[in-house]
Amino acid sequence: MRLPCGPLHIARAWATEHGVALGQVATEDKSNEITAIPVLLGQLERKKAVVTIDAMGCQKDIARDIVAGGGDFVIAVKDNQPKLAAAIASVVEKHLEGELQARRHRNYQTDTHGHGRRDERFHWVAQVPPGFAAKGEWPWIKAIGTAVRITTHADGTQSDEVRYYMLSRFLSGKRFGEVVRGHWGIESMHWVLDVTFGEDRTRTRQRVLANNLSWVRRFAITLLKRHPEKDSIRGKMIRCLMDTSFLNEVLTLQGN
Incomplete structure (x- = not known):
């Protein structure tokens, strides 16, 4: 069985006030985010949002x-x-x-x-x-x-x-x-994904794997952002590598 390969476009939902990734939907092959956004919205609770x-x-x-x-x-x-x-x-x-x-x-x-x-x-x-x-x-x-x-x-x-x-x-x-500023704050997340996690440099062409890896990166950003330590995402990542106690705090949200 040949798994689908090729460029992957993803529509993502992000709770700006809490710094939490809410969901994402990968587009169909030869499609774009316009078709994925309604699917993603259907997975989210929109009432009063x-x-x-x-x-x-x-x-x-x-x-x-x-x-x-x-x-x-x-x-x-x-x-x-x-x-x-x-x-x-x-x-x-x-x-x-x-x-x-x-x-x-x-x-x-x-x-x-x-x-x-x-x-x-x-x-x-x-x-x-x-x-x-x-x-x-x-x-x-x-x-x-x-x-x-x-x-x-x-x-x-x-x-x-x-x-x-x-x-x-x-x-x-x-x-x-506040809403306008909050939306464009999402661009900082994209910057972190590109610069810190190297997402734009990835050469993964198998679409299911690329989608799963994208989820893992966003989950990692959510955990790192929610830790109260006053440091950059990269700084927290380095500390996780060097300090297993700090890593445990990040993974279990004990620092919150």
């Missing part, structure tokens, strides 16, 4: 399933949904021009310093206005949001980034900002 997904997950079926399961969504919107992106951009432009000042909207701003740079983040969320162009196709959208980040680097240069979002609930500005 806020589900965040990047722009690939900006699909009508996915939005409907999240709301049907009792949850809410904050999903990034990009050019893969051009009509929706244009409708949101139009609302934001009208707000900036002062045409929508009467509509309910909320703001939240943060200013942080670290790693040799300054990050100013501006979050704006508003109820969907009457006549919203995409309302008919996306009836689950109750609010739209914008997240702007302006980064001042050590050499004085600046860079900026603007993202649009659709929301199923009119969140507070602070909560919207």
Whole structure:
């Protein structure tokens, strides 16, 4: 029997507030994450949860399933949904021009310093206005949001980034900002998987084995993150190699 081989794409769920891997689903051969996300959502309890997904997950079926399961969504919107992106951009432009000042909207701003740079983040969320162009196709959208980040680097240069979002609930500005930051915190997990665990360098081509190894790595990250020791993931891994007592604490969650 020949086992399936080839590139493996995986849709993953991560509880950002607790640093716990909730689940993952490998895509079918010659498919992508869009088909795996609904399967993964079906395995999770969504009631009262806020589900965040990047722009690939900006699909009508996915939005409907999240709301049907009792949850809410904050999903990034990009050019893969051009009509929706244009409708949101139009609302934001009208707000900036002062045409929508009467509509309910909320703001939240943060200013942080670290790693040799300054990050100013501006979050704006508003109820969907009457006549919203995409309302008919996306009836689950109750609010739209914008997240702007302006980064001042050590050499004085600046860079900026603007993202649009659709929301199923009119969140507070602070909560919207926390959700957006929490989602992009997942990128730090991907960095750990790549740099610390060498996931991108793996040459495992057998799909079932690759999926199982991916699960093991995420389980390891969960255990290491939940240990209260103030150290990096790599530092904790090295200590586990050198100290069996510490390894036992990590494996049994005794340090919590």
